[in-house]
Amino acid sequence: MVKMKGLSRGFVWWPNIDKDTEGAVRNCEECQELANNPACAPLHRWEYPSFPWQRLHIDFAGPVQGKMLMVVIDAHSKWPEIFLLKKLLARYTICLPAWDSLTKLYQTVHI
Numbered sequence: 001m002v003k004m005k006g007l008s009r010g011f012v013w014w015p016n017i018d019k020d021t022e023g024a025v026r027n028c029e030e031c032q033e034l035a036n037n038p039a040c041a042p043l044h045r046w047e048y049p050s051f052p053w054q055r056l057h058i059d060f061a062g063p064v065q066g067k068m069l070m071v072v073i074d075a076h077s078k079w080p081e082i083f084l085l086k087k088l089l090a091r092y093t094i095c096l097p098a099w100d101s102l103t104k105l106y107q108t109v110h111i
Contacts, residue, residue: 001025049076060088 005021014020025031049055055075062068068085070093085092 046075052076052079060085062088 001022004025005018008021009017046055052074053076057073057075059071060068061071068088070083070085072081072083073079074081
């Protein structure tokens with residue numbers, strides 16, 4: 001609709017042209033059929049991991065009492081591991097003391 005209003009204002013003008021253009025578009029059946037309706041993306045289901053620590057879900061939460069939380073959940077067992085971070089910076093995320101012990105459990109590490 002924005003594009004159509006811009007085009008119409010480029011060729012003609014009258015008071016309330018935007019309002020009239022919006023009304024014309026809303027009442028036009030062909031315009032509604034051709035409206036920009038993006039197709040729905042197909043759902044992708046993750047395969048269930050064969051064993052623990054094969055796939056992890058990692059997210060950040062917070063701030064909680066001034067600290068950030070890094071939440072790591074094993075997709076197989078649903079086991080949560082939660083790490084306190086001073087700040088949400090890469091150096092605090094990668095250099096966690098417990099991170100080394102967790103990476104030994106992973107099938108493959110991708111950072």
